[in-house]
Amino acid sequence: xxxxxxxxxxxxxxxxxxxxxxxxxxxxxxxxxxxxxxxxxxxxxxxxxxxxxxxxxxxxxxxxxxxxxxxxxxxxxxxxxxxxxxxxxxxxxxxxxxxxxxxxxxxxxxxxxxxxxxxxxxxxxxxxxxxxxxxxxxxxxxxxxxxxxxxxxxxxxxxxxxxxxxxxxxxxxxxxxxxxxxxxxxxxxxxxxxxxxxxxxxxxxxxxxxxxx
Amino acid sequence: xxxxxxxxxxxxxxxxxxxxxxxxxxxxxxxxxxxxxxxxxxxxxxxxxxxxxxxxxxxxxxxxxxxxxxxxxxxxxxxxxxxxxxxxxxxxxxxxxxxxxxxxxxxxxxxxxxxxxxxxxxxxxxxxxxxxxxxxxxxxxxxxxxxxxxxxxxxxxxxxxxxxxxxxxxxxxxxxxxxxxxxxxxxxxxxxxxxxxxxxxxxxxxxxxxxxxxxxxxxxxxxxxxxxxxxxxxxxxxxxxxxxxxxxxxxxxxxxxxxxxxxxxxxxxxxxxxxxxxxxxxxxxxxxxxxxxxxxxxxxxxxxxxxxxxxxxxxxxxxxxxxxxxxxxxxxxxxxxxxxxxxxxxxxxxxxxxxxxxxxxxxxxxxxxxxxxxxxxxxxxxxxxxxxxxxxxxxxxxxxxxxxxxxxxxxxxxxxxxxxxxxxxxxxxxxxxxxxxxxxxxxxxxxxxxxxxxxxxxxxxxxxxxxxxxxxxxxxxxxxxxxxxxxxxxxxxxxxxxxxxxxxxxxxxxxxxxxxxxxxxxxxxxxxxxxxxxxxxxxxxxxxxxxxxxxxxxxxxxxxxxxxxxxxxxxxxxxxxxxxxxxxxxxxxxxxxxxxxxxxxxxxxxxxxxxxxxxxxxxxxxxxxxxxxxxxxxxx
Numbered sequence: 030x031x032x033x034x035x036x037x038x039x040x041x042x043x044x045x046x047x048x049x050x051x052x053x054x055x056x057x058x059x060x061x062x063x064x065x066x067x068x069x070x071x072x073x074x075x076x077x078x079x080x081x082x083x084x085x086x087x088x089x090x091x092x093x094x095x096x097x098x099x100x101x102x103x104x105x106x107x108x109x110x111x112x113x114x115x116x117x118x119x120x121x122x123x124x125x126x127x128x129x130x131x132x133x134x135x136x137x138x139x140x141x142x143x144x145x146x147x148x149x150x151x152x153x154x155x156x157x158x159x160x161x162x163x164x165x166x167x168x169x170x171x172x173x174x175x176x177x178x179x180x181x182x183x184x185x186x187x188x189x190x191x192x193x194x195x196x197x198x199x200x201x202x203x204x205x206x207x208x209x210x211x212x213x214x215x216x217x218x219x220x221x222x223x224x225x226x227x228x229x230x231x232x233x234x235x236x237x238x239x240x241x242x
Numbered sequence: 243x244x245x246x247x248x249x250x251x252x253x254x255x256x257x258x259x260x261x262x263x264x265x266x267x268x269x270x271x272x273x274x275x276x277x278x279x280x281x282x283x284x285x286x287x288x289x290x291x292x293x294x295x296x297x298x299x300x301x302x303x304x305x306x307x308x309x310x311x312x313x314x315x316x317x318x319x320x321x322x323x324x325x326x327x328x329x330x331x332x333x334x335x336x337x338x339x340x341x342x343x344x345x346x347x348x349x350x351x352x353x354x355x356x357x358x359x360x361x362x363x364x365x366x367x368x369x370x371x372x373x374x375x376x377x378x379x380x381x382x383x384x385x386x387x388x389x390x391x392x393x394x395x396x397x398x399x400x401x402x403x404x405x406x407x408x409x410x411x412x413x414x415x416x417x418x419x420x421x422x423x424x425x426x427x428x429x430x431x432x433x434x435x436x437x438x439x440x441x442x443x444x445x446x447x448x449x450x451x452x453x454x455x456x457x458x459x460x461x462x463x464x465x466x467x468x469x470x471x472x473x474x475x476x477x478x479x480x481x482x483x484x485x486x487x488x489x490x491x492x493x494x495x496x497x498x499x500x501x502x503x504x505x506x507x508x509x510x511x512x513x514x515x516x517x518x519x520x521x522x523x524x525x526x527x528x529x530x531x532x533x534x535x536x537x538x539x540x541x542x543x544x545x546x547x548x549x550x551x552x553x554x555x556x557x558x559x560x561x562x563x564x565x566x567x568x569x570x571x572x573x574x575x576x577x578x579x580x581x582x583x584x585x586x587x588x589x590x591x592x593x594x595x596x597x598x599x600x601x602x603x604x605x606x607x608x609x610x611x612x613x614x615x616x617x618x619x620x621x622x623x624x625x626x627x628x629x630x631x632x633x634x635x636x637x638x639x640x641x642x643x644x645x646x647x648x649x650x651x652x653x654x655x656x657x658x659x660x661x662x663x664x665x666x667x668x669x670x671x672x673x674x675x676x677x678x679x680x681x682x683x684x685x686x687x688x689x690x691x692x693x694x695x696x697x698x699x700x701x702x703x704x705x706x707x708x709x710x711x712x713x714x715x716x717x718x719x720x721x722x723x724x725x726x727x728x729x730x731x732x733x734x735x736x737x738x739x740x741x742x743x744x745x746x747x748x749x750x751x752x753x754x755x756x757x758x759x760x761x762x763x764x765x766x767x768x769x770x771x772x773x774x775x776x777x778x779x780x781x782x783x784x785x786x787x788x789x790x791x792x793x794x795x796x797x798x799x800x801x802x803x804x805x806x807x808x809x810x811x812x813x814x815x816x817x818x819x820x821x822x823x824x825x826x827x828x829x830x831x832x833x834x835x836x837x838x839x840x841x842x843x844x845x846x847x848x849x850x851x852x853x854x855x856x857x858x859x860x861x862x863x864x865x866x867x868x869x870x871x872x873x874x875x876x877x878x
Contacts (some may be wrong), residue, residue: 076566076764077764079722079723079764088608114758118724118762119723119724119758122723122727123727159734161730161731203719203720205719206726206727206731208720208726224647
């Protein structure tokens, strides 16, 4: 194919388009790299979930594959002791802050966190760190949408979807550990101007924004 | 771009400024330091009293508000230049002393040596600042004129050669000027130490026509105040540096990013910019050349993370102040996606000096890899707090003991915290470390922006680590996983330890988390957040162990691990000072009239310890708290 370049991921030689990010090249070729916040059309990438780390030959530190462009002849690995440790710790931290109630969750079996845990053999309830629950109120004021911020992983997909397809009422607020996805002034979704397009529920990788049943 | 007429134009302005100054000749000049450090202890009252007294005594004198000379410990300060006599600097002023000086010195001729801190030139019986131990070490480059010139009067700056470097730069090609800066090996003083000339070259060489230059004055480290002092004391120096940087980078627009918590700095920069624009030094066709530059002041809203350059840019674009992934670096794609140079206040302040004195001069100061001087804000348990400008390579002990005059209150030195929340705590055995970028990183701290907080034996290192992590956790923007949740987990563990609930496995957990947060975080706030924990674990492991294994705080600082106890053999019995001071009535007299603390009622407020007269010193702190029981049983 014209204009394509060759890279190696985990010993497998694959073709990628110049300028493409490693994450998408890998996923397109059946190589899984954990990720929550990345999107193909995100410019610049959010790079906030910190789960898609890979190692590249010649680079001293692991890099996030959602931000790193491929170059010809690049030799990449998605697994190593060092990578497993960083990604494992990141995942563990997210899980301590994610209400893990899988059996009662509508996202059970289609949850991105379950997928990462399965692929990388991580535990959904890691024993090393204590839980960091925030016990925020669940918002089911909008037609058709239920928002449980205790499950949110702050990937930002819903905010993007709401701006592109919906009424654009969602956004990030507060800082540090208090950071949340919310509406203007923290109004309940039903009073925020939300038009119940449910685009947010389609992109939420976990069970934070779900269709009301 | 150069047409060599900037220097003659400036020459004219300087001559005019010197001519205008002649009106002050024959007058007595009273310079009062009214930077924030002086104002905090009443400098404005001192100014008012001086003015009233001069008015009352009908003296031919002028009171001029200046910045800070770096001797913040002795504020409010004033320098009095009486015609025909060496200037005398008075420290620790108050309204009473200020009311006396005009009468005693200016009218009656008694220089009041008892209030004098130093003489500005050789004096019969008052030592000069050069006679101080710090006089041998300090080398003032950036701070040369701080505290000596009126920051609100551009003519003062012009008269000492100000804007000469800008004129010289405008008469040369930008590439020549960048060459000079590169040749000087000037490194960014914001913390990372990136070569400044290289940054300018990257931006200046861009294909993109619109470019920006930003002066980062979003100083936010606890205990750091170098940038504030420079901006308040000599704003024109920074403006000159910023203008030269903009000329080199080919930018038509430059910004000061100052935090809104520095109102005086904002005011003085704005005033300085207006004056410079009025004289045609900044603005359209600067100094008669073809180069035009617009400088604007942008006030940050107080987020610590906005000192990080990508977050700073985001906040200027009207977005939330969150960091972005680098690369692309701002020099390639910065503000509004255009190439942007971002330099710290101190970095820019060196630029006019390098153009004026040459790259060789700059390289002759300091060390080979870190040339020039370093400016530190000395804070904490020192005798002499304030600003110190020393050559790079000066050792920590010289700064602490010679410039800062050692530890206050006859206490023992324990550690020095360098580099703020991103830095580390260094113990006594590392005091021979020279201050330069490489040596400090090797020792486990970092150059940072230049905050230096000295800690004594009464400071618990676990509590210090907890304090800094609490700071980073509160100031974390919350965008990325490791900084948002990792620092929270680490903070929870440290809190547990300071409360005496630590577990033996906590130390390893802290070390593991610290390493992962460092490796995994998005921006440098998160990447460096574990440093205070790592450095205290490296040098003060025994304190962590005492907290965890013995539930004891060796520095008697952690509230949950101490108790107050009144030594029966030292208690004077008939003195009721402690009883009266206790806000919760926890102290009572026993049958021998010895005072005893009811431990269940005690809220550990420290009032009794302060109230107990120094000749008795009967109230002590003990750790662990059940030490009280042991002692009480031992007595009975």
